[in-house]
Amino acid sequence: MDSLDNIIKNRLNKDQLKQFNKIYYGTEDNCELELKESTKAESVKGNFEVAGYSFIAKKEELRKPNVLRLGLIQHSIVLPTDKPISEQRQAIFKKIEKIIEVAASEDVRILCLQETWTMPFFLCTGEKEKWEEFAEPAINGPSTLFLSKLAKQYEMVIISPILERDEDGKWWNTAVVIDEKGDYIGKHRKNHLPSVGSYSETSYYAPGNLGHPVFDTKYGKIAVNICYGRHHALNWLMFGLNGAQIVFNPAATIAEFGETFWGIEARTAAIANHYFTCSINRVGTEEYFINKDKKVRTYYGSSYVTAPNGCRTPGLSKDRDGLLIVELDLNLCRQVRDQWGFNMTSRLDVYAKSIEKKLCP
């Protein structure tokens, strides 16, 4: 299960690789980050991949560079899905704690985890079983408490996509945002719910009712477009109109479902809305036992980041835990917007009317 990125790297000669890179990644040479020896050592010890890339912006006269590092974590669950809930969760916490420590040592300032990162992705089984106990409050729930401590310790903004159970007992597919002081600063709830094959998520939680919030953090303006929301151009658009510089797309998706789309939808959104997009997908094979029937799902990882100019990093592996570190200059958002003018030529007034008319002919 070698990644496309690796296959290509090993088969093309230098000139061919440059041309491939230009089309496929948007840049002739992927700019790799020099990572610390300790990072490499920890990744071997912890059996997870680490990769680092950087995106460059032009030097400006009036604005200083606005450089920071993002971290994306893709991971598998640790224990079988029939083990006690608290043990399953604790095992994931333990693994993630180590990877976040490494991210912190590399000066990652904003970090995002995958969709419902605390649990097996049972939402694609059509069943709830005892797994329903993974749902937790956004504020003061176990995962928020766990990450708040790390966020404060490392002065890191952390996005934590969880299954939320609110005070009325209603479920939501939610991304909690914790700031660098360890404080909860808000949340986004998944706007578009799939009903595709066994992914019948409408039977679990309600469509997001919080619109398209952008969180103005110490390190940048960030937003979250959860999983299936990436298929909806208007969802991406609204985060852009609301000022996002970086939009994270935490996901849980399997090869039968649109691996073909994975590398292009978030990338097209980055271009159209002149922001960075960060695509995160879980890895590993999960087995769900339902009335003695076994259901198996394998997730393909391949997490990557795209810059507003359409350049993207190679993806993390398809089957290993991984930490992707990306250094970027937020100035690139405005530079690309000024160059392409997509916002100046968007004619939103025309579309507001056209859509309205389509809804009420």
Next chain:
Amino acid sequence: MDSLDNIIKNRLNKDQLKQFNKIYYGTEDNCELELKESTKAESVKGNFEVAGYSFIAKKEELRKPNVLRLGLIQHSIVLPTDKPISEQRQAIFKKIEKIIEVAASEDVRILCLQETWTMPFFLCTGEKEKWEEFAEPAINGPSTLFLSKLAKQYEMVIISPILERDEDGKWWNTAVVIDEKGDYIGKHRKNHLPSVGSYSETSYYAPGNLGHPVFDTKYGKIAVNICYGRHHALNWLMFGLNGAQIVFNPAATIAEFGETFWGIEARTAAIANHYFTCSINRVGTEEYFINKDKKVRTYYGSSYVTAPNGCRTPGLSKDRDGLLIVELDLNLCRQVRDQWGFNMTSRLDVYAKSIEKKLCP
């Protein structure tokens, strides 16, 4: 200037190629069309490339297959840009006539030419010079008359993107649609105008005032999204909401300008809106002399077609005239829509309100 498609084909082994194809084209094996010997002979004689592919749909119980062939033509200009207008145009007509004849012999039912196909793309020079004389009426203009004859003769729907000069002398970047009887049935005018680098097209023609028409032809429901309009997700969306099964994107674009985006934007649109997209870009190097200054632009071709399921054909070459023939089953549109449900989960009411609010806060 070998295309990425060719580089890859010659360098990967069979298994690697399958994996590459799956990610890059959306299918492990591109399904090539068997073309006639006479087609191959004519393409050698006329020095143009011919390539054919097919997309398969599932057999249904209640609907018959709805199979047809599309043709896309990419071409260079023939004479230098300082030759007399009528000679330049006539030379292009002559070349195109031959390629359309070959398309007809292969049973192409809907054919689309590139943006402003009758002329050098002087719109990227910032100058008008005598080239302004290429602008022509949509009805009974020289290119409409020329193509109407061929459309009737071959019972072919032809989309003819031209520079339009209307009865008030106003210019538009227009796609004329001619039906299989040779009759003019309508036109679309480019909605989004670039002001990027030397592409300052707002100084030539006005933003489209005809919305997002879909033409219900004998062979299928078709629409045209001209060039820079492909960067605007809402433009693609409206053609979809209006019922398009095939959207053509005739363009004139150079490598410095988003060759990186070329392969992904129309493809993302095909997926999001469950229709076929057909991307056509001119080829060749054009020299424009303005007050003795020479400006040179090289267009990169790479025309391709994407199916609603995200599968795409390889691109035509980067530097040769070419005819791309694609056999497809229009039933695939509904099949993919039913599978993915993007239209059922689009929450357009939310967006109509959000965009409106953004415009009038």
